[in-house]
Amino acid sequence: MKKTTLLCVLAMSAAASFCAVADAATKRLNIVFCFADDWGRYANCYTAIETRPSINQVLKTPVIDRVAREGVLFKNAFVTAPSCTPCRSSLLSGQYFFRTRRGAILQGAQWDASIPSYPLLLRDAGYHIGKSHKVWSPGTPTDAPYGGQQYAYEKAGRDFCDFSENATKLVQGGMTFEAAKQKILAQVRDNFDAFLADRKPGQPFCYWFGPTLTHRAYEKDSGKALWGIEPDSVKGKLPKLMPDVPEVRADVTDYMGEIQAWDAGVGVLLQKLETIGELDNTLVVISGDHGMPGVPGGKCNLYDFGVGVALVARVPGGKGGRVVDDFVNLMDLAPTFLEAGGLKPPDVMTGRGFMNILRSAKSGLVDPSRTWVVTGRERHVAAAREGNLPYPHRALRTENFLYVRNFAPDRWPMGKPNFTSRADLPSADALEHNTFIAFADMDASPTKAWLVSQYALPEWQWHYDYAFAKRPAEQLFDLHKDPDQTVNVADDPAYADTKREMAARLVKILTEANDPRVIGDGQTFERSPFTDPEPIRPGKKGGKKRAK
Numbered sequence: 001m002k003k004t005t006l007l008c009v010l011a012m013s014a015a016a017s018f019c020a021v022a023d024a025a026t027k028r029l030n031i032v033f034c035f036a037d038d039w040g041r042y043a044n045c046y047t048a049i050e051t052r053p054s055i056n057q058v059l060k061t062p063v064i065d066r067v068a069r070e071g072v073l074f075k076n077a078f079v080t081a082p083s084c085t086p087c088r089s090s091l092l093s094g095q096y097f098f099r100t101r102r103g104a105i106l107q108g109a110q111w112d113a114s115i116p117s118y119p120l121l122l123r124d125a126g127y128h129i130g131k132s133h134k135v136w137s138p139g140t141p142t143d144a145p146y147g148g149q150q151y152a153y154e155k156a157g158r159d160f161c162d163f164s165e166n167a168t169k170l171v172q173g174g175m176t177f178e179a180a181k182q183k184i185l186a187q188v189r190d191n192f193d194a195f196l197a198d199r200k201p202g203q204p205f206c207y208w209f210g211p212t213l214t215h216r217a218y219e220k221d222s223g224k225a226l227w228g229i230e231p232d233s234v235k236g237k238l239p240k241l242m243p244d245v246p247e248v249r250a251d252v253t254d255y256m257g258e259i260q261a262w263d264a265g266v267g268v269l270l271q272k273l274e275t276i277g278e279l280d281n282t283l284v285v286i287s288g289d290h291g292m293p294g295v296p297g298g299k300c301n302l303y304d305f306g307v308g309v310a311l312v313a314r315v316p317g318g319k320g321g322r323v324v325d326d327f328v329n330l331m332d333l334a335p336t337f338l339e340a341g342g343l344k345p346p347d348v349m350t351g352r353g354f355m356n357i358l359r360s361a362k363s364g365l366v367d368p369s370r371t372w373v374v375t376g377r378e379r380h381v382a383a384a385r386e387g388n389l390p391y392p393h394r395a396l397r398t399e400n401f402l403y404v405r406n407f408a409p410d411r412w413p414m415g416k417p418n419f420t421s422r423a424d425l426p427s428a429d430a431l432e433h434n435t436f437i438a439f440a441d442m443d444a445s446p447t448k449a450w451l452v453s454q455y456a457l458p459e460w461q462w463h464y465d466y467a468f469a470k471r472p473a474e475q476l477f478d479l480h481k482d483p484d485q486t487v488n489v490a491d492d493p494a495y496a497d498t499k500r501e502m503a504a505r506l507v508k509i510l511t512e513a514n515d516p517r518v519i520g521d522g523q524t525f526e527r528s529p530f531t532d533p534e535p536i537r538p539g540k541k542g543g544k545k546r547a548k
Contacts, residue, residue, distance in 0.1 A: 029316060029340045030282035031206040032273065033333070034266045037084060037134060037215040038299060039288030041310045042259055043068070049075050049323055052483070053237040058229065059256055063267035064286055064312060069321055071284070071314030072358055076327045078373045078397065082290035082299055082306040083380045085109045087330065088136045092117040092145050094334030094349035098376060098515045107382040108529025111136060116346045117145035118334040122206050125343055130195040131208040133161055146208065156190030161212045163261040164219035164254065167226055177226050181264065188268045196276070204341065209269060214258045216293050216443045217433070223253030227260055239305060240484040241297040243451065243463050251446040255292060283340045284314040287330060294445025296467030300380050300414065302395040302404050303485045307375045315358040322363045326370035327397070328354060350513055372398045374509050378517070378525045384415030384440040388528040391441065392517055396506040402485055403502035404475040407517060414468050415440040422456055439468055474499065
């Protein structure tokens with residue numbers, strides 16, 4: 001009798017354990033998505049996978065590092081487009097940016113309400129949704145899939161979005177920096193509190209925290225003045241494509257200060273989740289919309305410095321401390337968030353959910369099919385080139401190579417110079433504060449001002465040309481020999497087979513995804529959004545999903 005009872009108890013215990021595991025895998029998770037403007041692959045936790053000196057060795061990001069330590073750090077995360085609106089259109093829709101119609105461009109963008117977006121799908125499934133700060137801002141509030149004021153929680157203030165400027169004012173007014181920082185972070189906390197207060201009891205929630213502090217402009221010299229980051233601390237730690245000079249180092253450390261503030265803001269949300277007992281019911285994902293702005297090779301470029309981003313995630317019940325090699329495109333987040341909410345992603349989504357990776361116990365390559373991503377860009381600043389023309393290019397990135405196809409090599413990649421000699425160079429002050437005065441697809445910055453001032457000076461000609469000169473129709477980079485992607489081997493006979501294979505593979509992927517640039521006459525994006533009310537029409541709403 002005792003033996004029978006014991007067996008029953010063991011059987012019931014095993015069944016309960018199985019149910020607990022099943023519940024953890026099927027429960028609708030809360031989702032907190034922290035998404036910073038213009039934040040590339042910068043956090044101290046990335047030093048664990050880097051083989052060369054980098055600014056991450058100097059950065060202090062304890063909160064992001066904690067999420068990586070308790071969750072998953074993605075080694076190969078990329079955006080579909082290194083420009084804010086197309087990146088967000090892609091992320092919200094779970095599709096390549098070029099499939100989002102007028103959401104695929106920056107100026108002149110409009111959201112097409114017929115395109116499913118993950119926040120509204122979660123809302124319709126019973127989620128409480130909300131956001132603070134930037135999600136998808138062009139157009140009217142009703143155009144944007146998640147940017148309407150009915151979902152905004154910002155009444156406590158937006159000072160965090162201009163952290164260095166506002167903190168500097170408070171410090172100049174007599175506050176200590178720590179007191180100023182806490183005053184600004186209190187707004188972050190109060191906005192999140194307001195969002196949580198509107199939640200119904202037991203209701204799952206989806207929150208987007210999208211501050212713009214890492215977007216230009218920053219308070220000059222704030223990296224040192226506020227955070228104590230010495231510009232010389234990054235000497236020898238910049239990538240080859242960045243001039244390692246005092247002006248650039250000072251600019252980079254100001255950016256680093258904003259990243260450290262970003263880390264503190266994320267910490268406010270995690271602390272609140274812990275306080276209310278929801279952290280272990282919440283999928284936390286942290287990322288950014290492209291690389292550093294106002295520098296060569298960064299924002300608006302298809303090199304890793306422009307499209308590579310940080311991505312760390314903490315999933316309830318998941319094994320922490322993992323680094324995965326799987327290639328992830330941020331359009332994959334939409335189906336991932338839907339899967340976390342117990343929903344099946346719509347067939348129209350070209351992104352692939354990766355909850356299987358988050359719930360895995362493996363490091364390295366978890367999904368053998370995730371060995372590449374495709375990226376691209378069309379129009380950023382409309383007036384960067386005559387006739388509002390875009391700079392159309394696409395790229396295929398694999399573990400070993402980056403192949404870039406520039407469809408209009410006769411155009412200026414960063415926009416037209418607006419000067420023809422050293423005698424008519426814009427002033428340094430203008431280049432630091434006016435993006436549109438020259439090369440309008442690169443944000444105004446001290447780095448841009450310094451680099452333009454080197455025009456026609458032999459010592460810095462390579463750096464100048466790398467940033468601004470016209471580019472060949474094809475570029476190929478051998479990442480083992482050239483991790484900074486500065487030596488184009490597309491015309492090297494030794495790489496002829498690789499280039500041919502990469503080019504054919506890229507065109508095949510773009511064709512299957514119905515990219516207007518490669519199907520039909522490829523002229524869809526050429527028309528100006530200011531003269532044609534409907535300039536962007538992908539071939540179909542559907543398209544073949546990436547092979548699983």
